Amino acid sequence: MSHALEATFAGLIGKRVTVRLHDPEGGFRDIVGYLESPITLRNRHGKLIEFSHDEIALWKEVIEKK
Template identity: 45%
Template sequence: MHLRGQLVHRIVPEDLGRRVSVRITLPEGGFTDIVGVVESWAENVLTLRRRDDSTVEVAESDIVASRVVPPVPPRRRGGRPPEAP
């Protein structure tokens, strides 16, 4: 998350089970964002479960910004709503 020129790391171990977005530094420089549910947070490593059910481990030292995000809304059944007459 970018806030007035500052990157803010807002998640804490108590966010276990919540959906978060983390921005991490890449080995070659630059950043990437990961969104997932915090499954574990031990020894400075977070395990996040993505929407596709894959998991990724993130070293806390690689996180430059983070925040809790809303849960994924349930998908609608049956497609688009009916049109008004």
């Protein structure tokens, strides 16, 4: 796990993010929700999703429209 990425994600706890993960079976999958820890987010259905930083292809903070 990248310490820089872990520190970045620690600073984003409570923020809404989208994370594109490498799928082990090929391709990618996206998860979107509020970061609860550097390796977990809660999606709109209330499900807590855990991921590894090694799986991340791309990520970004989602800026909510006002």
